Structure formats: structure tokens, C-alpha cells
Amino acid sequence: MLKSINDVEKEILEILQYCVNCKFCTTVCPLYEEWLRESAFGKIFSIYYILKYDIPLEDTLRNIIWYCTTCGKCEYLCKDAGGGIKVVDIVENARRILLHKYHFKPIERHTEVLNDVLNYYNPYHVENVKRWDWLPFSLPSKGEYLYFVGCTAAFRMQNVAKATVEVLNRLNVNLAKFTREKCCGSVILRTGFIEEAIKIMEENYKNINSSGSKYLITSCAGCYRTLKKDYPKIVGDLDVEVLHSSELLEKLLNEGKLKLNTTALKGLKITYHDPCHLGRHAEVYDAPRSILSSIPGIEFVEMPNSRENSNCCGAGGGFRSGFTSKSLELALKRIYEAKETGADILVTCCPFCELNLKQVAKERNIDLKIMDLMELILQIV
Ligand code: SF4
Ligand code: SF4
Numbered sequence: 001m002l003k004s005i006n007d008v009e010k011e012i013l014e015i016l017q018y019c020v021n022c023k024f025c026t027t028v029c030p031l032y033e034e035w036l037r038e039s040a041f042g043k044i045f046s047i048y049y050i051l052k053y054d055i056p057l058e059d060t061l062r063n064i065i066w067y068c069t070t071c072g073k074c075e076y077l078c079k080d081a082g083g084g085i086k087v088v089d090i091v092e093n094a095r096r097i098l099l100h101k102y103h104f105k106p107i108e109r110h111t112e113v114l115n116d117v118l119n120y121y122n123p124y125h126v127e128n129v130k131r132w133d134w135l136p137f138s139l140p141s142k143g144e145y146l147y148f149v150g151c152t153a154a155f156r157m158q159n160v161a162k163a164t165v166e167v168l169n170r171l172n173v174n175l176a177k178f179t180r181e182k183c184c185g186s187v188i189l190r191t192g193f194i195e196e197a198i199k200i201m202e203e204n205y206k207n208i209n210s211s212g213s214k215y216l217i218t219s220c221a222g223c224y225r226t227l228k229k230d231y232p233k234i235v236g237d238l239d240v241e242v243l244h245s246s247e248l249l250e251k252l253l254n255e256g257k258l259k260l261n262t263t264a265l266k267g268l269k270i271t272y273h274d275p276c277h278l279g280r281h282a283e284v285y286d287a288p289r290s291i292l293s294s295i296p297g298i299e300f301v302e303m304p305n306s307r308e309n310s311n312c313c314g315a316g317g318g319f320r321s322g323f324t325s326k327s328l329e330l331a332l333k334r335i336y337e338a339k340e341t342g343a344d345i346l347v348t349c350c351p352f353c354e355l356n357l358k359q360v361a362k363e364r365n366i367d368l369k370i371m372d373l374m375e376l377i378l379q380i381v
Pocket of ligand 1: 019023026084
């Protein structure tokens with residue numbers, strides 16, 4: 001289960017000795033502009049010295065260690081070219097250590113988000129009983145496929161949640177709503193509040209395991225990564241198979257239950273943005289692409305930075321709440337990348353990416369449709 005802070009601290013110091021200082025991780029970081037400290041190298045270098053020599057430069061260090069979207073692009077590069085340093089794990093664990101052992105004051109917005117997750121069971125300050133208010137029709141609470149809607153789809157991007165249940169309903173999937181759902185804990189885990197996340201994770205764990213379902217379906221890349229990778233490490237193995245909605249669509253396509261034989265989208269050029277927590281974190285690259293490539297009449301185009309090399313939308317790791325304007329700058333860069341392909345539609349598979357990308361597209365009046373894979377599929381099933 002959860003390792004103690006002292007053990008994690010020792011582990012980090014040991015692992016960081018394998019950093020060969022090649023600095024290959026510097027320029028790939030979406031936040032790197034001028035200073036080494038903005039990049040992965042600057043972060044792990046700072047973490048090493050804070051932990052080893054107990055350096056108390058609070059504000060400056062906070063803006064180094066929390067100035068990271070946890071996108072993992074540095075880690076991907078380090079795996080092939082450097083010392084195989086798990087930068088994201090180190091950053092998240094360093095945040096935990098700095099908050100709990102060195103008593104760093106958290107970023108104010110992160111404290112507010114933490115309090116909302118603990119008190120409202122979602123980061124949006126909304127009563128959790130409203131989590132399923134968006135449902136266009138009733139769903140049972142028992143079924144083979146249990147829908148873990150996630151806070152962003154439930155409270156901010158209901159278009160994604162509605163499209164998901166509509167599509168799965170049309171495909172006769174035995175879908176149930178997870179009535180006792182609480183925030184999966186992702187946002188507070190990523191910002192260093194691991195101890196604080198355990199209670200809600202345990203409650204979800206217990207309720208998922210007693211649901212009798214075989215599959216747990218997520219719309220959100222962050223929920224997916226958390227339920228798939230963090231739950232087994234922190235609270236235990238789930239008795240269900242966690243599937244992202246794109247993986248479920250691919251399964252249905254392979255079983256012949258999803259038939260894409262209409263030409264309703266004919267002539268459209270579509271590109272795809274890999275959410276970091278679905279792509280690099282969980283290696284789900286092919287499922288969305290196999291669906292998009294199966295749509296008759298469309299032209300699917302990749303952005304130059306795609307799959308493992310994809311660029312971040314800027315929303316993850318507590319970055320949107322902690323550094324909002326910079327987060328939107330990253331989203332804008334990603335939108336320009338999509339526009340350069342000549343695409344009419346930018347598809348993604350995460351409501352949180354969609355939220356960030358759409359916000360900046362709207363603010364800048366950019367002519368590009370941005371939608372979830374499920375919203376696109378809804379038009380042709
Ligand atoms: S790429 Fe890896 S080994 Fe090279 S400096 Fe970055 S973290 Fe260290
Ligand atoms: S995880 Fe992403 S944002 Fe963080 S240091 Fe690595 S490349 Fe930069």
C-alpha cells in the first residue's frame with residue numbers, strides 16, 4: 001500500500017543519482033522558455049537539493065515544483081535517451097513530501113480544490129447529489145458496465161457525459177450509473193495531497209467492488225489513469241476491468257456491434273489530441289485512432305506531435321487551477337498545431353482537455369470544432 005514519506009524520500013534521492021545530466025528533457029517540456037528550472041531537469045535538480053540539504057526557499061521552490069502539468073513528455077524522452085527517470089512520480093511525490101514533511105504552504109487554489117473534494121466530493125463546489133442531474137434518461141444502478149462519469153463530465157462538460165450514455169444506449173450496452181460515485185481523487189493526488197485522497201479512494205474502491213459490474217467505464221483520462229494505476233498501488237486492486245470509453249468503443253467495433261457505415265461525416269478532416277493521462281500515462285493510443293480510421297468518408301490527419309510525442313493541452317497536474325493563464329497558453333499552442341493540419345474538427349478523449357481547449361478557442365474566436373470522440377460518434381450511430 002502507500003509507502004511512507006521517509007521511504008519515498010530515500011527512494012527519490014537514490015533514483016536521482018541515475019540522472020546523467022544530459023538535459024535532453026529540457027526543450028521538450030512545454031513550459032520551458034528560458035530557465036532550466038522550468039524544465040524537468042530544473043525540477044529534479046531542485047528536488048534533489050531540497051531533500052538532501054533541506055533548502056527553505058519556499059515561494060521560489062513552490063513555483064518550480066508545482067509548475068508542471070505532469071504531462072510526462074520529459075519522462076518519455078528520458079526513457080529512450082537519458083537515465084529512465086520517472087519524472088512525474090518524482091514530482092508528485094516531492095509535492096507530497098514538501099507539503100507533509102517540510103510543511104510548505106500549498107498554492108491557494110490547490111487548498112480550495114482540496115477542500116471542495118473533501119467536503120463536496122468534487123472539485124467544483126457543487127453538491128454531489130447533483131452528479132447525475134444531466135442524465136437524459138434514467139439508468140439503472142446495476143449493470144455489466146458501470147459508468148464512472150467523473151467530476152468534469154458531470155459538472156462542467158455534460159455534453160461529453162450525455163453523448164456517452166446516448167451512444168452506449170443506442171448500442172444496447174448494459175450500462176449502469178455509479179450512484180455512489182465520488183471524485184476519483186486525481187486532482188488532489190497530482191498536487192501532492194496523497195494522504196488526504198485515501199479516504200475517498202477507499203470509499204470508491206469499496207463501492208466499485210461491491211457493484212457486481214464487470215467493467216468500469218470512464219470518460220476522463222485523469223479518472224482512467226487514477227483508477228487503473230493509482231488505486232491498485234494505494235488502496236488495492238479493483239474487481240472490475242477499467243476501460244476508457246474509447247476502449248469500449250473499440251471493443252464494440254471489434255465485436256461487430258458498432259457499425260460505422262454512414263457517410264454523414266463525409267469530406268471532413270479530423271485530427272486527434274492525445275490526453276497525456278490516457279496516452280503517455282496509460283499507453284492508450286490506438287483505440288481512439290482505430291475508431292476514427294473506421295469512419296467512412298473522413299480524412300484522419302495526425303498532428304506532427306502525436307501519440308508518445310503529443311503536446312500537452314496544459315490542463316493537468318493541478319496546472320489549470322494553479323497557473324490558469326499559462327495553462328491556456330499551452331492549450332492555444334495545441335490548437336494552432338491542430339489548425340495547421342487543416343482539420344475541421346479536433347477530437348479528444350478527455351473532458352478536461354476539451355474544457356481547456358474549448359475555453360481558449362472561444363476566447364480567441366478560433367474557427368475549429370473541438371469535441372470528444374463520443375460526441376463525434378453520436379452523429380453517426
Ligand atoms: S533526460 Fe533524464 S537523465 Fe537526462 S537530464 Fe533529464 S532527467 Fe536526467
Ligand atoms: S511532466 Fe511535462 S510539464 Fe512536467 S517537467 Fe515533464 S515535460 Fe515539463
